[in-house]
Amino acid sequence: MTSTQPTGVLDVSPVIPVVVIEDVDTAVPLARALASGGVRIVEVTLRSDAALTAIERIATELPDVLVGAGTLTTPAQVKDAVGAGARFLVSPGSTPTLLDAMADTGLPYLPGVSTASEVLAMLERGVTEMKFFPAEAAGGHPFLKALTGPLPRARFCPTGGITPLNAPNYLALPTVGCVGGSWLSPADAVSTGDWTCVTQLATQAASLGLT
Numbered sequence: 001m002t003s004t005q006p007t008g009v010l011d012v013s014p015v016i017p018v019v020v021i022e023d024v025d026t027a028v029p030l031a032r033a034l035a036s037g038g039v040r041i042v043e044v045t046l047r048s049d050a051a052l053t054a055i056e057r058i059a060t061e062l063p064d065v066l067v068g069a070g071t072l073t074t075p076a077q078v079k080d081a082v083g084a085g086a087r088f089l090v091s092p093g094s095t096p097t098l099l100d101a102m103a104d105t106g107l108p109y110l111p112g113v114s115t116a117s118e119v120l121a122m123l124e125r126g127v128t129e130m131k132f133f134p135a136e137a138a139g140g141h142p143f144l145k146a147l148t149g150p151l152p153r154a155r156f157c158p159t160g161g162i163t164p165l166n167a168p169n170y171l172a173l174p175t176v177g178c179v180g181g182s183w184l185s186p187a188d189a190v191s192t193g194d195w196t197c198v199t200q201l202a203t204q205a206a207s208l209g210l211t
């Protein structure tokens with residue numbers, strides 16, 4: 001089946017912060033701190049009980065921040081994420097069932113891929129923007145670079161093992177729109193409410209890829 005994927009999520013910021021929210025009261029201050037540093041996008045992983053409420057609060061209180069849901073592995077989670085107000089969807093891998101569920105929402109979505117055949121399967125469906133996961137473990141930027149020649153139409157958000165040090169290698173590739181990573185929201189800073197630290201990390205991230 002062929003689907004048309006709403007695109008553009010890769011072009012909001014050089015980095016999509018991937019966050020795990022344990023305490024729902026940290027969600028809005030965290031997203032606000034990221035935005036203060038120039039990063040107006042955040043992927044809240046559905047790995048905690050607080051995730052859906054966190055998405056709901058960010059969507060309601062910070063309309064200028066593009067809030068998405070990550071770690072989606074089932075159609076039921078896709079439905080819950082949309083109900084909470086997620087504006088984009090991210091999955092670590094891609095199955096036909098999950099892809100259909102994400103496509104049916106009409107929202108932008110980034111399905112996870114880590115092989116040439118998975119990228120081809122996405123392109124066959126009309127999906128051109130994907131998450132390359134787990135980026136470092138699956139071959140890193142040399143792997144993505146090797147795909148550029150045969151598969152130039154696919155665009156990626158590499159995620160998994162990305163740091164401020166290796167991010168520029170990915171961002172230099174023509175097929176990489178942005179990278180994803182958890183380093184902008186250190187657990188210590190979030191639990192102690194050190195939003196200055198988060199804003200500093202976001203400011204640094206927002207300038208990645210600029211030359």
Ligand SMILES: O=C(O)C(=O)C[C@H](O)[C@H](O)COP(=O)(O)O
Pocket residue numbers: 018045047070071072091092133134159160161162180181182183
């Ligand atoms: O849960 C998901 O769907 C994920 O996206 C897993 C991510 O790769 C990490 O949450 C971010 O990876 P690190 O930046 O290496 O911490």
